[in-house]
Amino acid sequence: MADAHLQMNTPEAGDDYLEGFIDRHPIDPALPQVFAKLDQVYRAERKPPRNELEKWARDATQPRRGIARWYLAQSELRAGRREEAIRQFEQIRRTTPVPAVLAPALLQYARLQIEAGKVNEAQAILGEAGKTNPATQVREQIDFESGRAMYAALKFRDAGDRFETLGNNRSAIAPVALFNASLASLRADDKTKTEREKAELVRRGQLDEAAEVALEQAIIAAGRGEKNAGALLQDFVRRFPSHPRVSEAQIALAEIAYHAAPPKLDEVEKNLAAARAAHPTELAVEHADYLAIWLADARGADSDRVVASARDFLRAHPNSPLVAEVRLKLAESHFRRQDFASAQTEFETLAQENPKSALTEQALFLAAQSAMASMASHSLDHALELLTQVVAMNGEFRWAARNEQAAIERRLGKSQDAQALYDEVLKEDARGAEKREALCGKADIFFEQANASAANLDRAVGIYDQLANEAANQPHWRNQALFKKGVCLEKESDRDGALATFYRILEFNPSPDQPPEFFWFYKAGFNAARLLEEKQKWEAAAAIYEKLVAANGPRSEEANARLGQLRLEHFLWQ
Numbered sequence: 001m002a003d004a005h006l007q008m009n010t011p012e013a014g015d016d017y018l019e020g021f022i023d024r025h026p027i028d029p030a031l032p033q034v035f036a037k038l039d040q041v042y043r044a045e046r047k048p049p050r051n052e053l054e055k056w057a058r059d060a061t062q063p064r065r066g067i068a069r070w071y072l073a074q075s076e077l078r079a080g081r082r083e084e085a086i087r088q089f090e091q092i093r094r095t096t097p098v099p100a101v102l103a104p105a106l107l108q109y110a111r112l113q114i115e116a117g118k119v120n121e122a123q124a125i126l127g128e129a130g131k132t133n134p135a136t137q138v139r140e141q142i143d144f145e146s147g148r149a150m151y152a153a154l155k156f157r158d159a160g161d162r163f164e165t166l167g168n169n170r171s172a173i174a175p176v177a178l179f180n181a182s183l184a185s186l187r188a189d190d191k192t193k194t195e196r197e198k199a200e201l202v203r204r205g206q207l208d209e210a211a212e213v214a215l216e217q218a219i220i221a222a223g224r225g226e227k228n229a230g231a232l233l234q235d236f237v238r239r240f241p242s243h244p245r246v247s248e249a250q251i252a253l254a255e256i257a258y259h260a261a262p263p264k265l266d267e268v269e270k271n272l273a274a275a276r277a278a279h280p281t282e283l284a285v286e287h288a289d290y291l292a293i294w295l296a297d298a299r300g301a302d303s304d305r306v307v308a309s310a311r312d313f314l315r316a317h318p319n320s321p322l323v324a325e326v327r328l329k330l331a332e333s334h335f336r337r338q339d340f341a342s343a344q345t346e347f348e349t350l351a352q353e354n355p356k357s358a359l360t361e362q363a364l365f366l367a368a369q370s371a372m373a374s375m376a377s378h379s380l381d382h383a384l385e386l387l388t389q390v391v392a393m394n395g396e397f398r399w400a401a402r403n404e405q406a407a408i409e410r411r412l413g414k415s416q417d418a419q420a421l422y423d424e425v426l427k428e429d430a431r432g433a434e435k436r437e438a439l440c441g442k443a444d445i446f447f448e449q450a451n452a453s454a455a456n457l458d459r460a461v462g463i464y465d466q467l468a469n470e471a472a473n474q475p476h477w478r479n480q481a482l483f484k485k486g487v488c489l490e491k492e493s494d495r496d497g498a499l500a501t502f503y504r505i506l507e508f509n510p511s512p513d514q515p516p517e518f519f520w521f522y523k524a525g526f527n528a529a530r531l532l533e534e535k536q537k538w539e540a541a542a543a544i545y546e547k548l549v550a551a552n553g554p555r556s557e558e559a560n561a562r563l564g565q566l567r568l569e570h571f572l573w574q
Helices: 002-007 015-024 031-044 051-058 064-078 082-093 100-115 119-130 136-152 156-167 174-187 191-203 207-223 229-239 246-258 265-276 282-298 303-316 323-336 340-353 360-373 379-393 398-411 415-427 432-448 454-470 475-491 495-506 519-534 538-550 556-570
Strands: none
Touching: 015 031, 015 051, 031 064, 051 064, 064 082, 064 100, 082 100, 100 119, 100 136, 119 136, 136 156, 136 174, 156 174, 156 191, 174 191, 174 207, 191 207, 207 229, 207 246, 229 246, 246 265, 246 282, 265 282, 282 303, 282 323, 303 323, 323 340, 323 360, 340 360, 360 379, 360 398, 379 398, 398 415, 398 432, 415 432, 432 454, 432 475, 454 475, 475 495, 475 519, 495 519, 519 538, 519 556, 538 556
8 A cells, every 4th residue: 555655656645554553553563564664655755744653652562662763763864863863762772671673773773873983882782782682684783783893993803703703604794794804804914814714705706805805905014014015006906907996006006106215206106197097986086186295295396386286185175084284285385485374374274173183283383483474463462372272282382382482572572571481491391402492592582681781691601501511412502502602702892702612613523423504603604704804814714714615515605705805805825
């Protein structure tokens, strides 16, 4: 009767017979099938009724009450009202005892919890479903979902054992269970079991599934950085050139080439092109677009191209888990091209969209730096607000943020506030580089206040000395401290002391495994040469310029030009 009305497209007239049957037979063994047909009829109606289901759900007679609640839950799910559906499922769970015909309802509820990441709750529900003495087919489904829950909980060995048992049964679920068993063994890094189950897939004729396992083996090996990953991926591409996921193997090969030392950029381009030509999966397209951004950057492409590639990715893949990394790259690209307003916008967007991401703290910190570099009138105040958020997160950038706050206070003329911030960094558990920056900042403030009191200049010299001693193996900080000390001494009219201090920088021989420090080296050299020229010690000044030329650094040409001019002016012929 109901089927006839469905065929005639008059479902509203077909539900009366089914509702009447359910009213008259609340414990009939055929109730599950009748409810299923009634649900089919309801779904065909323009406005599915709920009155009868709600009436039966209030009645105490089982199993009609529980089945009515189950179909109410399904109706809520179709309407997008998940919380209401869960309330119905919980009512079913509280039934004592739960009839065996409601085991499929508990099974559906457990699936929902697995999808929501509530694995422990799902396991508890599956345990309750197993106690209802369900039919064999339902029991197998319960065991299968239990395996899925174990897999989601990263209990790969337990999941593999559960799936393997199901895979050895002669049931409709056995093929997919065996496939899942091989994936679980792979995740558990049980190579012997993985190969055995992969061979069994081949023996049973499940060749597509065996190929999937081979691909996952290769991708996992690549993710772990195993040396044979490239060979495994190339073997997959060779053996299964028409596989639907061959593009993912080619993307993985491109990623291996990109992360090689040095990067093999030609191979990256070749594999990306092959992936795009192979009817790529959505995942492959996403990763190809992602890698293209980094490839453009590694190729030294102009920033416009990198920015355009990043924006294209964000438009094409707004829900990708890679969005945060791409937005960070986009913001950094804007920063490098000194588009600080755009950089700040992207950094702040990243932080707002990913409040719990590991990148959020860094994004807020960089947003503050972008604001500091901006010319907008309110930018420093906003930078302070952003840095306050960073400090409150109590993470890796906490003390760097305090140093930046101190720098802003200095720019605003609030020296005492800046000193207090630097003192906080020095007293707490900040890292060495952060403490060195704070120490240097304190000395800089005293130097800036030298006109107010000569004692401030002495304080600055003392702190610069302390920094130079503490940073004996850190050329950047040592040389900076000594240079600034030399400037202080020159300001005190101690030119000999200043010259001797500049010489300490020029004569410093850092460890050969450290990169050369040129910035303060050249500043000290040019200042030392200037002092010598003022004393008319032309040959000594020329020797300084020769040392600067020999360093072969960014200001060597400038030093060579000055050396030539000095020789011409004072007839320094050798």
